[in-house]
Amino acid sequence: MAFSAENRKGTINGILFVAIFAAAATMISEINFVKSLGISPLVIGIVVGIFYANTLHNNTPKEWSGGITFSAKKILRFAIVFYGFRITFQQIAEVGLEGFMVSLIMLSTTFILGTWAGQKFFKMDRDTSMLSASGASVCGAAAVLATEPVLKAEEHKAAIAVSMVVLFGTISMFLYPLLYNMGVFDMSAKEFGIYVGGTIHEVAQVVAVPASIPGASEEMANSAVIVKMTRVIMIAPMLIILGIYLSMSAKKSGTADGLGGVKLVIPWFAVYFIGMAGFNSLGIVPQNIVDIINEIDTFLLTMAMTALGIGTVFAKFKGLGLAPVYTSGLMFAWLLVGGYFITKWVVAVF
Template sequence: MAFSKENRQGTIYGIIFVAIFAAAATSIAQISFVKSLGISPLVIGIVLGIFYANTLHNHIPSAWGTGITFSGKKILRFAIVFYGFRITFQQIMDVGLSGFTVSLIMLSTTFLLGTYLGVKAFKMDRDTSMLTAAGASVCGAAAVLATEPVLKAEGYKTAVAVSMVVLFGTISMFLYPVLYASIIEPATGFLHMTPEQFGIYTGGTIHEVAQVVAVPASVPGAPEVMANSAVIVKMTRVIMIAPMLIILGIYLSMQAKKTGKAGDKLQLVIPWFAVYFIGMAGFNSLDLVPHAIVGTINQIDTFLLTMAMTALGMGTIFSKFKGLGLAPLYTAGVMFAWLVVGGFVVTKFVTGAL
């Protein structure tokens, strides 16, 4: 136990150690240049954690490991629950049926495509495939973090998935404004999108929330409706992580029953933190808490998520990546192509532009 008498001191020191790294990641994310790129402190945290894991980890007391593990597991679940304070059911309703439909189609198809290709075509293990698919289909690094405890995956696999989110999410952030300025906006035929449609397209296909926010801000003269549509559709995808994880938990339980020994009792894997996440979003929808307090909660929650990412990075040693090869890159690349091209077609179809 992390806080048993013999482990308590090491756990506390380990948590403080992770918090110091998370504070550094938060400070770096506030630098103007870094902020302009839309790189979240979560991503910086895992980079710092990976740097530590492959340089200094042998110089830190091993007793602190329980605190690092606690940060990557327990604090993670707590932070995911309070992520619900970023969403209201009213926001989802405001974007309408079209935004919800685009979110649902892109989430489900991208997750299934990424999982299938990762396992069948590129011969990755199931956990890495699903984590990579979750990051691309839902909400980037936060989705990878939320899926990891359901799969009970090793930390380095989570880091692989997050690295794919960073790579292709960053490419999206630069690609989409160029597409809109040079192809989509000036066209009058099939390629043309209204600002609202482009916002739905952006929110339904780009990985990270911060990256979604950055795209409309990078389009000169972009109307407010573009940014609003993008954020609301993105947050719709975020809230879908809860039912996705519940379905995934049921699926894993069914698979365990099929492959288990005769007489084994089926244990349903329900990620209760995902259920609590929905409940927190519902509570937030009642608007009972002052906005200033909600803002503070979200800031604290971002820091806790950064701690979790940092802790996962601290468990990532490059030697463990041997054997994976380029499979994660290929899998994430195909999903990226589907999000960009398939997401465009789906958005045009759902919004009645085809």
């Protein structure tokens, strides 16, 4: 046990070790240049963690491993639950049925496409394919973190998925404003906001796109963020459905519990996440307190991401080649092109 009498000191030291790295990542994210790129402390945390894992990792006392694992697993679940304080149901209602439908269609189609193509076309394993698909279809790095415990995937596979989110999310952040300013997108301000929120990976990147467009209206920015947060809250039902699917797959293959039995894995932290969003929708907690909770939550997510990076050694990547890039590139093309036509169709119909 991580906090048993003999392990407690090492576990606490491991947690503090991760917290120091997370604090450094947070400070780096506040640098104006870094902030202008829309790079969150979560992404910086995993980069710092991976750098450490592949340079100085042998210097880490073995006794600290329990604290590092605790940060990557337990603190992660806690942070995902409190991520619900970023969302209210009233915000989701503001963009109406159009925003909801675009979010639902893009999330489901992108996840299915990435999972299927990753395994069938590019010969990746199931976990890496699903993690990459969750990052592209929902909300980037945070979605990868939330999906990893449901799949019980290895840490380096989650790191691969996060790196793909960073690559293609960053491309999106620069490409969308460029195409919009060139007149490629035949969309109103609200339509483009829904399109951006429904197709770009990270929340920070969604915020950055309207801010990069000269004269962008408040309606565009608000629509983008609210639709994005609609996608974020959909991570909870997605993870529950994924848990049911994994149980059914285990039953079909006769591998569940090694006896052919079915063990339904319900990601309760995802259920609690919805409950927290519902509680936040009541408006009981003052906004300044909510802001503080969100800052603390971001730090905890950064700790989880940093711990994930510390467990990632490049040697484990061998054999994958460019398959993750091809899979994520295919999803990116679908989000960019397919997302445009789906947004136009949904707005026209609803």
